[in-house]
Amino acid sequence: MVKLPIYMDNHATTPLDPRVLKAMMPYLTDQFGNAASRNHKFGWEAEEAVEEARRQIAALIGADAREIVFTSGATESDNLAVKGVAWMYREKGDHIITAVTEHKAILDTCKHLEKEGFRVTFLPVDSKGLVDLDDLRKAITDKTILISIMTANNEVGVIQDIKAIGKIARERGVLFHTDAVQAAGKVPFNVNEMNVDIASLSAHKFYGPKGVGALYVRRRNPRVLLTPIIDGGGHERGMRSGTLNVPGIAGFGKAAQIAREEMPKESAEMFRLRERLRTTLERELDEIYINGDLQRRLPGNLNMSFAYVEGESLLMGINDVAVSSGSACTSASLEPSYVLKALGVGEDLAHTSIRFGIGRFNTEEEVDYVAGRVTEVVRRLRELSPLYEMAKEGIDLKSVHWATEA
Numbered sequence: 001m002v003k004l005p006i007y008m009d010n011h012a013t014t015p016l017d018p019r020v021l022k023a024m025m026p027y028l029t030d031q032f033g034n035a036a037s038r039n040h041k042f043g044w045e046a047e048e049a050v051e052e053a054r055r056q057i058a059a060l061i062g063a064d065a066r067e068i069v070f071t072s073g074a075t076e077s078d079n080l081a082v083k084g085v086a087w088m089y090r091e092k093g094d095h096i097i098t099a100v101t102e103h104k105a106i107l108d109t110c111k112h113l114e115k116e117g118f119r120v121t122f123l124p125v126d127s128k129g130l131v132d133l134d135d136l137r138k139a140i141t142d143k144t145i146l147i148s149i150m151t152a153n154n155e156v157g158v159i160q161d162i163k164a165i166g167k168i169a170r171e172r173g174v175l176f177h178t179d180a181v182q183a184a185g186k187v188p189f190n191v192n193e194m195n196v197d198i199a200s201l202s203a204h205k206f207y208g209p210k211g212v213g214a215l216y217v218r219r220r221n222p223r224v225l226l227t228p229i230i231d232g233g234g235h236e237r238g239m240r241s242g243t244l245n246v247p248g249i250a251g252f253g254k255a256a257q258i259a260r261e262e263m264p265k266e267s268a269e270m271f272r273l274r275e276r277l278r279t280t281l282e283r284e285l286d287e288i289y290i291n292g293d294l295q296r297r298l299p300g301n302l303n304m305s306f307a308y309v310e311g312e313s314l315l316m317g318i319n320d321v322a323v324s325s326g327s328a329c330t331s332a333s334l335e336p337s338y339v340l341k342a343l344g345v346g347e348d349l350a351h352t353s354i355r356f357g358i359g360r361f362n363t364e365e366e367v368d369y370v371a372g373r374v375t376e377v378v379r380r381l382r383e384l385s386p387l388y389e390m391a392k393e394g395i396d397l398k399s400v401h402w403a404t405e406a
C-alpha cells in the first residue's frame with residue numbers, strides 16, 4: 001500500500017533531499033560562522049562553504065562562480081533582476097518586455113516599475129503557452145533595456161525557446177533575463193548556450209531548503225550591472241547586502257550538484273511517470289484536456305482539465321493527494337488561473353484543472369494510485385452531472401436555452 005497523503009505538487013516546493021540536509025547540518029551546528037568574518041576560522045569555514053556552493057550552482061548552469069549572487073529566493077532574484085536593470089539603465093531606455101504568463105514576482109515587479117514611469121510590454125502567448133518570436137522582435141524598440149521571459153512555466157510546465165529569445169535580445173543589444181526556477185536542475189539549462197544574461201534560481205524547487213536563491217549575473221560579453229534593491233554592507237559584490245544564509249547556501253550547492261549529476265536519469269524517470277499518469281487518465285476518461293504544449297514541457301508536469309466536474313468537488317474527492325488547481329481560491333472570489341486564461345482556456349475548464357507536479361521522490365505506485373483516485377472521482381462526479389449526460393447524448397450545450405437566462 002502507498003503511504004498517504006501523497007505529495008504531487010513539486011512545482012510549489014519540493015521536499016528536502018536527505019543528502020542536502022546532511023550537507024547543511026554542520027553549518028546549523030558547530031560551523032556557525034559568518035561568511036563575512038575575515039579574522040578567524042569560523043568565518044573562513046563559512047566562507048569556504050559558500051564558495052563551494054557558488055561553484056556547484058555555477059556548474060549546474062554553465063556559469064562562472066563569480067557570476068552567482070545569493071538572495072533570499074527567486075522572488076527576490078526576480079525583483080533584483082528587473083528593478084536592478086531598470087534602475088541601472090534608466091538613462092539608456094525605459095522599456096521592458098515580458099510575457100503575460102510570467103510568475104507574479106516578475107509581473108508585479110513590472111507593474112511597480114510602470115508606476116515609476118517605465119513602459120512594459122506584456123507579450124501574449126499562443127494556445128500552447130508559447131511566446132511568438134515575431135511578436136517579440138516587433139516589440140523591441142531602441143528604448144528597450146530588458147527582456148524577461150521565463151524558461152519553464154510553473155503552472156503548465158511549458159518551456160520557451162530560450163536560446164532563440166536570447167539570440168534576438170543579443171542581436172538587438174538588449175539584456176535578457178530568464179526566471180529559470182522551474183527549469184534549472186530539471187532540464188538542461190546553460191547560460192552561454194542559451195544567450196542568457198541574468199537568471200533567477202531557487203533552492204527549494206530542486207530539493208534544497210526554502211528561503212535561499214540566486215541570481216546569475218553575466219560578467220562579460222556583455223558585463224551586466226545592477227542597481228541593488230537592498231542597501232547595506234556591500235556583500236555579494238555590492239549587489240545584495242545582508243549576512244549570507246550559510247546553511248541554506250550549503251544545501252543549495254549540494255542540491256545543485258545532485259541535480260547536475262542525476263538529471264539525465266532523473267528527468268527520464270519523471271517523464272516516464274508523467275506519461276504513465278497521462279496515458280492512464282486518457283485511457284480511462286473522456287472529455288479531458290491537456291493545458292499547454294505537451295512536447296515543450298517539463299518532464300514532471302501534467303496540467304489537465306476535466307470537463308463536466310466541479311473543480312472544488314474534484315479536489316475534495318482526491319484530498320489524500322496534494323496537487324494544485326487552476327482556481328486561485330481567495331476568500332472573496334474564485335478567480336481562474338491567469339496563466340490558463342492567457343492560453344485561452346475557458347473559465348469552466350480552468351476551474352476544473354489540476355496541476356500534477358511529479359518529483360524525485362514520487363513512485364510508480366503513487367502515480368497509479370493517483371490515476372485511480374482521479375478516475376474514480378471524476379466518474380462519480382459525472383454520474384451526478386446532467387450536463388455530462390446531455391453532452392453524451394449528443395446535445396449541443398451551447399444551443400440549450402436555459403430557464404434561468406430567460
Ligand SMILES: *Cc1c(COP(=O)(O)O)cnc(C)c1O
Pocket residue numbers: 011012072073074075076078103105150152153154179181182202203205211212213
Ligand atoms: C517558486 C517560483 C518563484 C518564487 O521563488 P521563491 O524562491 O519561492 O521566492 C519564482 N518563479 C517561479 C517560476 C517559481 O516557480
